[in-house]
Amino acid sequence: xxxxxxxxxHSWLRWAVLxxxxxxxxxSARGWAQRTPRTAADRKLGAAFVGSLDAQLLxxxxxxVVLSPVTPSSLAALKASMPVAALRFFxxxxxxxxxxxVAIAHVASARAKRAADPTTQHRRMAxxxxxxxxxxxxxxxxxxxxxxxxxxxxx
Ligand code: HEM
Numbered sequence: 001x002x003x004x005x006x007x008x009x010h011s012w013l014r015w016a017v018l019x020x021x022x023x024x025x026x027x028s029a030r031g032w033a034q035r036t037p038r039t040a041a042d043r044k045l046g047a048a049f050v051g052s053l054d055a056q057l058l059x060x061x062x063x064x065v066v067l068s069p070v071t072p073s074s075l076a077a078l079k080a081s082m083p084v085a086a087l088r089f090f091x092x093x094x095x096x097x098x099x100x101x102v103a104i105a106h107v108a109s110a111r112a113k114r115a116a117d118p119t120t121q122h123r124r125m126a127x128x129x130x131x132x133x134x135x136x137x138x139x140x141x142x143x144x145x146x147x148x149x150x151x152x153x154x155x
Contacts, residue, residue, distance in 0.1 A: 003067040010059040011153040014140060017056055020049040021133045028129060031122035038118045046125055050109050053102045053132070064095055071095075086147035097139030105132040 024045045031038060064071045070090050072078035081087035108128015115121045141149040 003063075006059055006062055006067055008153050010056065010063060011149065013052065013056055013059065017049070017052045017136060018133070020045065020052050021129055021136070024049045025126060025129045025133065028122045028126035032119060032126050035119050036122075038112075038121045042122075042125075046109055046112070046129070049129060050105050053105050053136075057098065057102050060095065060098060064090075089141065089145075089147045094139050094141065097135055101132045101135040101139070104128055104135065108132070 027042050027045055030036070031042060068090070070087060072081055072087075072091050078091060081091055105128060108124055108131075112121045112124040112128070115124055141147055143149065143151055
């Protein structure tokens with residue numbers, strides 16, 4: 001019961017991550033190209049993207065450690081699940097990839113804040129969001145993959 005709620009939240013929140021990331025990418029790339037100042041709206045959008053990733057990380061860790069039946073609860077189970085692509089995907093590739101994406105987004109946002117001029121701020125944000133988004137896109141269990149999941153999960 002609680003499992004299906006958290007899984008649905010985790011599934012739907014992916015769209016918030018992707019939309020906020022796309023919006024933050026477009027704004028920061030435009031700011032970088034046109035050399036405009038970094039506005040409060042730009043900063044809020046960047047923070048919202050990083051926040052949505054953090055929320056996913058929290059739900060993901062909850063699924064991974066407590067709720068999900070498809071992740072290893074012991075080292076022995078981890079070893080046994082390695083040859084099964086679907087189990088390994090969630091046990092290793094998905095979790096590891098998403099943690100890397102969250103780290104990239106945090107580093108980019110911190111480095112953007114530290115930059116002295118707005119063009120460098122926009123550039124650091126644009127490149128960081130782009131790389132984080134590419135990793136997220138590569139680590140999502142899209143429906144066409146052998147271990148795919150629905151695009152819109154109904155609880
Ligand atoms: C940060 C961005 C993340 C995104 C965008 C994301 C996205 C998704 C999506 C779309 C699913 C499929 C949900 C469904 O079946 O409808 C999923 C499943 C899952 N995610 Fe994530 N995830 C993220 C981070 C994480 C992290 C960091 C972990 C673990 C440390 C994690 C653990 C899991 C697990 C265990 C499942 C499968 C749960 C199950 O079927 O029982 N996720 N994720």
